[in-house]
Amino acid sequence: MDPKPRTELPAWLIEKSTSTKRQAARTSFLQRNQRHLRALLTRLAQPAPVIAKRRWHLAPQINLIRLLLLVFLIALINNVTLLWCLAILLGFQLLLLSPSQLRRFVKSWFVSSLVALIFVLPSYWLTGPSTLLFFGLKTSLMLANAQYYRLTTPFQDLLSGLKALHCPDVLIMTCAIAITYLRMLGQHLLLTMEALELRTVAPAKHPYRLIGAMFGNLYLKSYSYALELYAAMEARGFNGHYVRTTTPHNRWRDYLSLSPDILVLILFIFWGN
Amino acid sequence: MVLIKLANLCYDYPNTRGLDHLSLTIDAGEFVCLMGPNGSGKSTLLRILSGLASPKSGEYQLHGQAVTAAYLTDAQQRQQLHQKIGMVFQNTDVQLFNTSVAEEVAFGPRQLGLSASAIEQRVNDCLQLTACEDLRDRVPYQLSGGEKKRVALASVLALNPEILLLDEPLNGLTIAAQRQMLTLLQRLQAAGKTIIMASHNFQQVQTVGQRFIIFNRLHQLDADMSQADLQRQPERQAQLMTL
Numbered sequence: 001m002d003p004k005p006r007t008e009l010p011a012w013l014i015e016k017s018t019s020t021k022r023q024a025a026r027t028s029f030l031q032r033n034q035r036h037l038r039a040l041l042t043r044l045a046q047p048a049p050v051i052a053k054r055r056w057h058l059a060p061q062i063n064l065i066r067l068l069l070l071v072f073l074i075a076l077i078n079n080v081t082l083l084w085c086l087a088i089l090l091g092f093q094l095l096l097l098s099p100s101q102l103r104r105f106v107k108s109w110f111v112s113s114l115v116a117l118i119f120v121l122p123s124y125w126l127t128g129p130s131t132l133l134f135f136g137l138k139t140s141l142m143l144a145n146a147q148y149y150r151l152t153t154p155f156q157d158l159l160s161g162l163k164a165l166h167c168p169d170v171l172i173m174t175c176a177i178a179i180t181y182l183r184m185l186g187q188h189l190l191l192t193m194e195a196l197e198l199r200t201v202a203p204a205k206h207p208y209r210l211i212g213a214m215f216g217n218l219y220l221k222s223y224s225y226a227l228e229l230y231a232a233m234e235a236r237g238f239n240g241h242y243v244r245t246t247t248p249h250n251r252w253r254d255y256l257s258l259s260p261d262i263l264v265l266i267l268f269i270f271w272g273n
Numbered sequence: 274m275v276l277i278k279l280a281n282l283c284y285d286y287p288n289t290r291g292l293d294h295l296s297l298t299i300d301a302g303e304f305v306c307l308m309g310p311n312g313s314g315k316s317t318l319l320r321i322l323s324g325l326a327s328p329k330s331g332e333y334q335l336h337g338q339a340v341t342a343a344y345l346t347d348a349q350q351r352q353q354l355h356q357k358i359g360m361v362f363q364n365t366d367v368q369l370f371n372t373s374v375a376e377e378v379a380f381g382p383r384q385l386g387l388s389a390s391a392i393e394q395r396v397n398d399c400l401q402l403t404a405c406e407d408l409r410d411r412v413p414y415q416l417s418g419g420e421k422k423r424v425a426l427a428s429v430l431a432l433n434p435e436i437l438l439l440d441e442p443l444n445g446l447t448i449a450a451q452r453q454m455l456t457l458l459q460r461l462q463a464a465g466k467t468i469i470m471a472s473h474n475f476q477q478v479q480t481v482g483q484r485f486i487i488f489n490r491l492h493q494l495d496a497d498m499s500q501a502d503l504q505r506q507p508e509r510q511a512q513l514m515t516l
Contacts, residue, residue, distance in 0.1 A: 005404035005453055007460075012395065013402075014464045017356065017433040035346075046287060191367035194325050201356040201432065202384040214370050220414050221366070 038193055044186035060153070060161035062254040067149045069261050074142045077268055080134075083141065085267075089260050090144055101151055109147045113140040155179060163242050172242050177229070185222055192218070275337075276301040276436070276467055277322065282331035284317055291317040293492045294331070299469065301435075304462045306478045307471040309488030309495070310516050315471035316363060317492075319438045322469065323360045324351060356385075359434030363441045363471075365425040369413035374405060374424050377413055381432040399427040402457060404450075418445035426454070430461075437461065439470040443477050455481045475513035479503075487513070 058066075070086065077083055097105060116139045124132045162172050192214055277299040284291035292314045299305055307315040320326040321333060327342040334340065335354070345351050362368045371377040378399050382392045400406045403423040408416065413424060422442060429437065437458070443451045459481055462468050472478050485503055489495040496509065503509060 005457065006398075006401035007456075009402070009460055009464055010394075010398040012391075013398070013430065013433055013461075015433070016465065017435055188367060191362065191364065192370055195362060195368040196370065197351075198323055198325070198355050198358075198360050199381050199428065199432065200384065201352045201381065202386070205383075210370075213372060217370050217414060 034193070034197070038190065041186050041190040041193065045183060045190050058257055059164070059254050060157040061164035062258060063149065063153055063157065064161035064165060066258060066261055067145060069258075069265065070145045071142050073261070073264060073268060074138055074145070077138075078134075079268070079271070082264060082268055082271075083138065085264055087141055089264075090141070090148065093148060097151070105147055105151055108151075109140070109144050112143045112147065116140065116143060159242065169241050173240070176242075177226075181222075181226070181229075184225070185218065188221060189214075189218060274301045275299075276303075276335065278332070278334040278337075280332040280334075282321065282328045282333060284314075284321060284326065285329050290492050292321070292328070295494055296331075297486065297494065297497060299467065301467055302462065302465050304458070304468045304481060304483040305470070306482035306485050307469065307488065308473065308475060308478075308485055308513055308516065310490055311473060313488035313490055314492040315473075315488060316440050319360060319440050319469065319471055322436075323358050323438055324354045356432060357434060358436045358438060359429035359432055360438040361422070361425045361429055361440060361442050363444070365418075365421040368425045369416075369421060369428070372412065374400070374408045374411050374413055374416075374427075377424060378428045378431050381428060385432070395431050399431045402430065403427040404453065419447065419450055422446060423450070423454070426457075434466070436467045436469065439468065441472055442470060443472065443474065451477060473516045475510070475516060479510070479513075485513075 074083065074086060077086075094102060094105065113136075117136060120132065120136050120139055123135055159172055159176055162175065196210070196214070275298050279298070280296050282292055282295040295314075295318065307318060309315055317326070321328055324340060324345050327345060332339060335357070338344075340354065345354075369377055371380055375396055378396045379392050382395045387395070397406075400409060403426050405420070405423050405427055408420055408424065413421065416424060422445060426439075426442065439458075443454060446454060455477075458468050458470070462483075470478065470482070479500075482500060484497070484499050486494065487496040487498075487509075498506075498509075
């Protein structure tokens, strides 16, 4: 505060403030949904769930290959028995999860399946209920595998897996920044909304102008933050190449974990549909 | 007169505890300093007091009115609470969302339904009190950390709140600016405002705080003492100096 501030307080600031009771005004769409938006942002801004160590630590690339192979198989297989085999395989894996992890799995799987169902439902009018059921089951099985991977694989393992599979560095960096950055942006937006709420003492006259200002501000902040982040990474020796960290793992264990999926693949190739 | 009453207040974050069985009362017109190490629960308490968070258990009363999660779901009651309580965030970056400093300060008074001249008067007064007159037409986004703190305080003062919650308001300010802000806060307190300020820097606040509420690392109340009591305990002062 280098310039000299005024010393005496104005009269309105000395007066005891009286909270004005207002007539219940028609609340805007933003106000009605502010709490829901805050809850959503709180979820987004939460720290990443702690991944429990697996009993069998597999190489990150094997985990990734397993997931891709499973998704690929589920997408191609039209045989109910083979799909049932894959579901049982997943069921065995789920048995190894802790109760809290299992709860989290069920919750996120249910929500994601519900969202997916919205996209699957139109097929009812095209092909009837049996196809809808089959297609819905396949989609939810795919999502279950993806959720299991998300729940049991640390973010760093995903990056290591991508690197081991010779994924371009630009893609890995984009993925790394997007995931860490999304959380930070969510946190920022949440705090801004809280600050806005604290200074909202009446329904806003121009809520959309306010939303525009908030998101404009967010864009500017994210832009400058991205530049600062990259400069900080460069200052710490980052040259655009991700270094692959080697983790000790048992090669036989890796192959063993892949074998059930490969067996299903072989069955699919020779037994087919 | 008891303004704030907290009884057995507990708050939990998803993976950790925020506050552990906190009970205290704060009278109107007090200058309270919340002291404690990082993550001890100072900011959490400010969030609860401002109505941004609801305690997991325990009771929070303001003017004898229980501020519960149900109370906060009512938009009108929430807005009345926000008119009584103003808060300056630790990270003032998130608090400034308007296109100019003058707009930022006018944001609150504009909602109170004041006349254009009264709003202008409030904006001028607040900018003068916080020595931000020269920043009037600047974009808040481009201000320095210290300037943002001053603008944030000005924008909160413009609503004439009864209670001022300040989360580390002196961080990022020059020594001279710190002194000026503390003088302003003392004047506001003399005018009847209740000031609750979180800080981990005892040196900055030891002369202005009337009462010191000290938290420990377990998110519990470690001590609650007046400035005079604290003066008599050099070992406690030494402990606060090392926070």
